[in-house]
Amino acid sequence: MSVDDKIINAINLLNSLLGKNRVISDQTSMLIYSRDIFMPGYLDLREGKIQNLPWAACFPENIEEVAKVVGRAQENRIPLIAFGAGSGVLGGTVPVTGGIMVDLKRMHQIRNINPTNLTVEVEAGVMGEDLERALNETGFTLGHFPSSIYCSTVGGWLSTRSAGQLSSKYGKIEDLVISLEGVLADGSVFHTRKTPRSATGPDLDQILVGSEGTLGIITSALLAISRLPEKKFSRGFRFEDVPSGMEAMRTLTQKELVPAALRLYDPVDTGFNRQKLSGPESGCLLIAVYQGANNEQAELKARLGFMRIKEMGGKDLGEEPGEKWYEHRYAVSYQQSKILSQPNTLLDTIEVSVIWKDALELYQKVIPGIGKVGLAMAHFSHAWREGVCVYFSILVSDPDPEILRQKHLQAWQAAMEPCLTIGASISHHHGIGRFRSEWLKKELGVGHELLQKLKSELDPAGIFNPEKLGFSAKNE
Amino acid sequence: MTGSNPLAKGVLEMVSGIVGKGNWSFAPAQLLSYSRDLWTRKTMEMQAGKLPAPPHLIVWPESTEQVQSLLRLADQAQIPVIPMGAGSGVCGGTIALRGGIIIDLKKMDRIRNLDRTSMIAEVEAGKIGEILERELNQLGFTLGHFPSSIYCSAVGGWVATRSAGQLSSKYGKIEDMVVSLEVVLPDGRLIRTRTVPRSATGPSLNHIFIGSEGTLGIITSATLRLWEYPKAREFQGFRFPDLHQGLESIREMMQSELKPAVIRLYDPVDTYFSSKGIIEEKAKPKKIGLFAKRGIIHLAQKTLPYLYHPALPNRFLQSRAKASKMILIFEGETELAALEHKQAKEICLHAGGIDTGEWPARNWWKHRYKVSYTMSKVFDLGFFVDTIEVATLWDNLENLYYSMQEAISKHALVMAHFSHAYPQGCSIYFSIASTGRTLQDRLARYDAVWEDAMEACMKAGGALSHHHGIGILKAKWMERESGGAAPLLKGLKKALDPNGIMNPGKLGI
Numbered sequence: 003m004s005v006d007d008k009i010i011n012a013i014n015l016l017n018s019l020l021g022k023n024r025v026i027s028d029q030t031s032m033l034i035y036s037r038d039i040f041m042p043g044y045l046d047l048r049e050g051k052i053q054n055l056p057w058a059a060c061f062p063e064n065i066e067e068v069a070k071v072v073g074r075a076q077e078n079r080i081p082l083i084a085f086g087a088g089s090g091v092l093g094g095t096v097p098v099t100g101g102i103m104v105d106l107k108r109m110h111q112i113r114n115i116n117p118t119n120l121t122v123e124v125e126a127g128v129m130g131e132d133l134e135r136a137l138n139e140t141g142f143t144l145g146h147f148p149s150s151i152y153c154s155t156v157g158g159w160l161s162t163r164s165a166g167q168l169s170s171k172y173g174k175i176e177d178l179v180i181s182l183e184g185v186l187a188d189g190s191v192f193h194t195r196k197t198p199r200s201a202t203g204p205d206l207d208q209i210l211v212g213s214e215g216t217l218g219i220i221t222s223a224l225l226a227i228s229r230l231p232e233k234k235f236s237r238g239f240r241f242e243d244v245p246s247g248m249e250a251m252r253t254l255t256q257k258e259l260v261p262a263a264l265r266l267y268d269p270v271d272t273g274f275n276r277q278k279l280s281g282p283e284s285g286c287l288l289i290a291v292y293q294g295a296n297n298e299q300a301e302l303k304a305r306l307g308f309m310r311i312k313e314m315g316g317k318d319l320g321e322e323p324g325e326k327w328y329e330h331r332y333a334v335s336y337q338q339s340k341i342l343s344q345p346n347t348l349l350d351t352i353e354v355s356v357i358w359k360d361a362l363e364l365y366q367k368v369i370p371g372i373g374k375v376g377l378a379m380a381h382f383s384h385a386w387r388e389g390v391c392v393y394f395s396i397l398v399s400d401p402d403p404e405i406l407r408q409k410h411l412q413a414w415q416a417a418m419e420p421c422l423t424i425g426a427s428i429s430h431h432h433g434i435g436r437f438r439s440e441w442l443k444k445e446l447g448v449g450h451e452l453l454q455k456l457k458s459e460l461d462p463a464g465i466f467n468p469e470k471l472g473f474s475a476k477n478e
Numbered sequence: 479m480t481g482s483n484p485l486a487k488g489v490l491e492m493v494s495g496i497v498g499k500g501n502w503s504f505a506p507a508q509l510l511s512y513s514r515d516l517w518t519r520k521t522m523e524m525q526a527g528k529l530p531a532p533p534h535l536i537v538w539p540e541s542t543e544q545v546q547s548l549l550r551l552a553d554q555a556q557i558p559v560i561p562m563g564a565g566s567g568v569c570g571g572t573i574a575l576r577g578g579i580i581i582d583l584k585k586m587d588r589i590r591n592l593d594r595t596s597m598i599a600e601v602e603a604g605k606i607g608e609i610l611e612r613e614l615n616q617l618g619f620t621l622g623h624f625p626s627s628i629y630c631s632a633v634g635g636w637v638a639t640r641s642a643g644q645l646s647s648k649y650g651k652i653e654d655m656v657v658s659l660e661v662v663l664p665d666g667r668l669i670r671t672r673t674v675p676r677s678a679t680g681p682s683l684n685h686i687f688i689g690s691e692g693t694l695g696i697i698t699s700a701t702l703r704l705w706e707y708p709k710a711r712e713f714q715g716f717r718f719p720d721l722h723q724g725l726e727s728i729r730e731m732m733q734s735e736l737k738p739a740v741i742r743l744y745d746p747v748d749t750y751f752s753s754k755g756i757i758e759e760k761a762k763p764k765k766i767g768l769f770a771k772r773g774i775i776h777l778a779q780k781t782l783p784y785l786y787h788p789a790l791p792n793r794f795l796q797s798r799a800k801a802s803k804m805i806l807i808f809e810g811e812t813e814l815a816a817l818e819h820k821q822a823k824e825i826c827l828h829a830g831g832i833d834t835g836e837w838p839a840r841n842w843w844k845h846r847y848k849v850s851y852t853m854s855k856v857f858d859l860g861f862f863v864d865t866i867e868v869a870t871l872w873d874n875l876e877n878l879y880y881s882m883q884e885a886i887s888k889h890a891l892v893m894a895h896f897s898h899a900y901p902q903g904c905s906i907y908f909s910i911a912s913t914g915r916t917l918q919d920r921l922a923r924y925d926a927v928w929e930d931a932m933e934a935c936m937k938a939g940g941a942l943s944h945h946h947g948i949g950i951l952k953a954k955w956m957e958r959e960s961g962g963a964a965p966l967l968k969g970l971k972k973a974l975d976p977n978g979i980m981n982p983g984k985l986g987i
Contacts (some may be wrong), residue, residue: 071837118873120733120901163678174676180871180902181949192962197869200941201640201689202948203956203985204970206963208685212678215967231735256597257708258811296735302817355674357596388596388657388703389675427677432682432774442679448669449683455973456681460965462677471680 005100009057012080012102016060019070022397026106027058035103038090040437042410045403048311053116056083059103065183065191065221071104072219073189074111078233083467084215086158089150091351092160092435094214099468100173101427106157109221111135120229121180125222126157132398135419142227145172145262146433149332151297163212165391165431167331169264169384171254172228174431176211180224184210185463188219196224209456214433215467217460218435229295235304235322236275236291239316240282244268245362247286248382249392250314252371254290262289265327268365270379271395278330280322288316289327320361347399348410354419356426358390365392372396372418375409384430391430439472484577487556487891493537493579496547501538508536511849512580515567517951518864519924521857521864526917533560533574542660542668542698546580549667549696552579559978560981561692564606567639569949571691575983577655581696583634587871589613590699596597598657598673603634619704622649625945626847629969641687642905642945644846646898647732648739648809649705651945653688660699661687664975672702686970690945692972692981709811711739712819715838716804716831721745722876724802725870725896725904727829730874732901734825740807741899742842745879746799747907748893751780773857775863775911785841785861785891785913788884792887804831806953841846853955861913862920864927868935869944878940879906885934886910889927898944948985 009027018024032055039045058082062068075082081101088095097103106127111125115137122144124133130151137143147166148215158164160182161453165174172178183192192467194207210218241247246312247266251333254260265288267275272287281287290311292304312318357439363378372378376398384391398409418441420426428441442452457464457473464473483490483504485809492504513532514520520530534557539545552559565572574580574661590600591834597619601610607628614621624643625631635641637659640718649655650955658673671683687697724743731738741840744752784791806822808815827833854865866886870878879894886892890912898905910927914920935942942959957964971978971987 007948027538035870057567100797116871116873119871119903121871163676163677165676186963186965188965190962190965192960192966194961194963195941195959196939197941198869198871199640199869199898199905199944200959201642201644201943201945202941202952203691204687204689204694204986205682205685206960206966209681209966209970210963212681214680217681226737228901230826252595256813274621294735295733296821298821299735299814301812301819306811307815337803357593357595357598357673357675359595383681384676388598391676425673427674427679429674429678429979431678433678444680445672447664447682448667450670452663452669452678452683452686452974456969459969459973 012057013076016058018063020060024061025058031059032056038095039087039094040093041348042407043055045407049476050401056097056103057100061105061108062110063149068219068221069185069189069191072185075102076187076189079463079465080467083463084219086127086155087153090152090435091432092437094470096436104219115140115142117299121147121223121224122227123224124156126155126220128156130154137227137262138230141230142226143230145228146175146178149379151332156223158334160211160223161214162221162433163431165384168262170260176208178465179207179211180226180426182207182210183222184218184220184221187466189402192257214470216457216471217475229296231293232297234291234293235301236321236328237308238319238323239288239311239315241286241288244286244365246315247288248319248361250288250311250316251382253314254307255385259303260385261290261292261307263289264385265289266382268380271381274379279326282319287323289324291328292325317437335433338470344353346401348406350396351392353432354416354421354426354428355389355391360424360426361390364420368394368417369422371412375412434471435478436470442472483534485865492551497537497539502535504535509533512536512698515565515570515572517568517570518862522862522920525857531574533580534577535579536582537579538582540585540675542662545662545696545698546666546668548581549662549664553665553977556977556979558981558982561696562628563604563635566627566631567949569947569951571947571984573950577626586698597704598701599704599778600699601633603632603697605633607631617706618707620707621702622705623652623655628847633700637688637697640690641946642898646740647741649736655702656684656688656700657703658701659684659697660688661695661697664980682834690774693985693987694980696969700910710812710815711807711809712815713836713839713935714806718804718831719798720763724804725875727826727831728899728904730825731822732899735783736822737812738806739809740805741855742805743896744803746802747795748895749801749803750799759817779829782861784819787913788891789888791891803838805842807839854975861911862924863911866908866931867905867944867946869903869905869933870938870940874939875904878938881934881938882908882931885925885930889923953984955987
């Protein structure tokens, strides 16, 4: 069958299942679906390269419709790419083998905010900001604040193991999942048990979460919510250097004093953010923001936490840096286009995860490595009891687009290789998509072969999001 | 070693070559003692002289490499393999249904590595809980995992069954403590998941094996999060005029972001008898035998003559007893624990609770592991006891509780406590006691209890198990439990264990 025939078949199939007004295939729309926010994709766009166009996109409105689409696509071996809002940064939704985009944005019901259970039942296509606002209006919060909150969906968060900026308090998205609904590759639907905990075999939610559309399509989720905090207690501190600031971070996490937000900027990142965050002239900025539904507890933790930070050498910079960070906390995601519109430049971010013991070593290896090809800075953005997320920001420039691509790849290698040798994880919360596939295989080793086998069992024809997570295009 | 063994002689020689002479056995006494766990049904059968399914061989490997070689051998020869820690399971999870080799991991009992900076420790699967906790305490840490089986359960068993400790409301269940795992796959290959705080690298490999009950591989070590040994511990008791007020207080505490180390609420029947027990204990200190103990054993002893018709005493007790006892313990950093204690008191008083001081909680603390070690005597008296633990969300909790209570009441004396709480819901832990005139009667009644209890649980939307796991006992309800996601679990089984050697007949796969 020629590609044109395949496209016509796919469109006819969708039209018959969902009706014409919920199927699109025009070239402009297909161009938009052909990419996410993976940085080198901008280079292709600038050069006018058109590639990876899907055959069509469809907008199912309920789980039954998704199941029908999956069932028929399976019969016809049509690739299906589940799509939320396209804010991924690793090519996770790029239809590399063509196929149908299953855009879930019309599954946008917030079905039930349950004040007794502190849960929200929400469909996959609900945008982050809409969900948070609806929760706030009823006195609750999800506590999930990725900087992409205006342009990312619940389904996307779950598929990629997203983290919000207050994850130290509320957890990552995988910590908020109570149960999931969705469709497996054979078109069967699942609704996992709505229970706070269970001991009923492996936690299947945790196998679907992070599967990036390769094992199933998540159509809705029951998520844990919290009561909305009344107040926040913010403070900035200056540390002489990264090691001393990191030591303070670690101490807070391990003494039950971890704030909702705890961020340490290295000297370059501190300099870069000085104006925006009223940071110190030199050294490292540490931001701590305490908040919680239990205001008395948050206040006590803030008092003890700030005291501890000062004991450990932090110079108190007052409320302003913390307040300013809070105010601008989503801004970074929406300012990159200015830099990216410079023809010779690529900006990117690389977030990795490492235990405290190895954190400094990793940081000290990666920064000079990236430094060989571009500008590198980092902040430590999500703190856990046993370790931390190091969030590198990189900037590479070159007038030659090919060399620019190479430099971008080299910068990534300079971050990924030390992770693999030290034993850190190559991703803390952006996921794998397509770009990180080879590094993923190295990180997981035998574990990746295991996942590949699982993929082959569940989706033998490989229709779900082909060539992502390092899975081979077609499973024999 | 003499005697014949159904395993081919070549297999025995190879096993011996892998683990060394002293590390395997098929002596009848060994096979007998490894033929069951603490599943009540098997205890009853054994008491009547009916021997359960014995394995063909017990092996005690001393290293991960040996486990790898053993699995390679078993996979090639297609011999069933059952990993085992300390055998304290209560669902038949380690019973050698089809014979084969039990791989007992108790000789793998080292703390391989303790990283003080990251506050994590890699512990081998065969480490017994209490020994681990004691060693950690000496170094200034705690794991925070205190199942009542702590003296007779191992790290590998905890992870394989998704165990919960008595302090789970603060420290989490075992799945919350796992940072990474070392697992030998059925084909002998090794997976070591990354020791990292969090990651976004596809599905969680840890969660494939946590709760897999030996059906997908053998967990040989786990890297677990540690806590500093608590600086303070505060005790508090409350008594509520009724169960509902007590439950509402728990919910309010958990949703106000309190993290009590212990939060236990006893239903009116449990409260009634535990109070009786305490009064007796105080009044006649010399008679503190088995039956001055609190709880189900005391209850069963008191009502033994009525146990043939349990519906009657149940109705009597459920209509008489109204009050519910609560136990709270707060621990950790001194000022935080004190604040939590203060806030908890406010919440409980506001909900109509009566402050009963420190003593009930201190007394519970003192006896907290006892129940696990007094059960066996009960069976000698011709009745049986068991526990059924389920979980659900808050708005369904009382529905689940009353549905299951009603379903069980026909067949057994029943009481419950609520011992693991979350902001979203809570577990229910039913204790049951019953009897019958013959073993056949008792077994029939035992099966009826489970049949009706699980059916009621499924109907009410509860989870089959909160922390005991599935094993054989609950396997047949797993399909319904999975809500259509069973293909994932079956896919994992096929992908990992195509020859089906790993712990066959468990988890319903």
